Amino acid sequence: MNIKSLLMKIDIFFTGYLLSRIETILYGVDFSRPEGIDGIYKRDEIHYQASMVSIVRKAIKELKPDSNDAIIDVGCGKGKMVWFFRKSGFGKSDGIEFSKTIAECGQQNLKKLGLDSIIYNEDATLFENYEDYNYFYFYNPFVGEIFRSTVRKILESTKNKEIIFVYLNPLCHDILENEFRMVLVKKYSNFYRKISGREIYIYRSNGHEV
Ligand SMILES: C[S@@+](CC[C@H](N)C(=O)[O-])C[C@H]1O[C@@H](n2cnc3c(N)ncnc32)[C@H](O)[C@@H]1O
Structure with missing residues (x-):
């Protein structure tokens, strides 16, 4: 091993x-x-695992979100980060989750926590309300073409404002930087983060045409 x-x-x-x-x-x-639930990961092969809040906390604190900021966790799983973002100062924090079973579990979680956040049970490539948000969180929901078309959709929906991407374990860094000209503004990286898949990259859109 x-x-x-x-x-x-x-x-x-x-x-x-x-x-x-x-x-x-x-x-x-x-x-x-949720290991062993049939059919959930058919399209992407990346399993649900919640982010560890302790890895993300510093990056979010330094972004200083306030009540005018709205974040969406793209591939939010059971909603752990939706909860964390709401507690961290964002005025609005929602999620999109492709798997029905996981999304329903997430909706139950948010209900138990007394949050008014929404988990949309949808495919991120088809989501129509990206314009309602200025922060986008990714913890490796997908790679390749699905990532590409989701980012394209986000950028097309938010053309006239500055947006921030918070990306944990940024496997598709090249796509963001080279194809979409997102600006890498900060890296949370060290040897340990790198080998354990815990790097965080923060990107800003340049507000130009996609
Ligand atoms: C690694 S988990 C991350 C969970 C959560 N973001 C967190 O950090 O705690 C990735 C999630 O993305 C979801 N996902 C995969 N493809 C998706 C798609 N096309 N649209 C929406 N969600 C998707 C998976 O079902 C999985 O729950």
């Missing part, structure tokens, strides 16, 4: 199992990793 797969296993144990058990006890929510 190489170091990367060892770190991933540790990560799965802590975020997918231990931490989610604690969250269930404390808040009655379910952010567990």
Whole structure:
């Protein structure tokens, strides 16, 4: 086993199992990793696993979101980051989730937490309300063509305003920088983040034509 797969296993144990058990006890929510549910990952092969809030906290704090800011977690899973963003100062925090089973679980979670946030059970490539947001969060929901067409749709819907992308484990960095001319404004990166897939890149749109 190489170091990367060892770190991933540790990560799965802590975020997918231990931490989610604690969250269930404390808040009655379910952010567990749903292994073995048929049909969920047919299109993208990337499984649901919640972000670890401790990895993202500093980056979000430094962005200083306020009540005029609206964020959407693209591929939000069970809504853990939707909850975190609402607590972090965003006036509006919603999510889009492709899997019906996971989206329903997320909607239940938000209800239990007393949040007015929405989880849209939709395919991110088809979502029609990106213009309502100025921040976009990605934790590897998909790569390749699906990523490309989602970003194109976001940029076309938000042409006249500045938007920010917060991207955890930015596998599609080249697409953002080279194809869409997004400006990389900050990297949260070190050796450990790099090998464990925990780098965060922050991008700004240049407001130009897509
Ligand atoms: C790695 S999880 C990230 C969960 C969440 N963003 C977080 O950070 O806690 C990626 C999620 O993206 C969802 N997803 C994959 N393809 C999608 C699509 N085309 N539209 C919307 N969601 C999608 C998956 O079902 C999965 O729940």
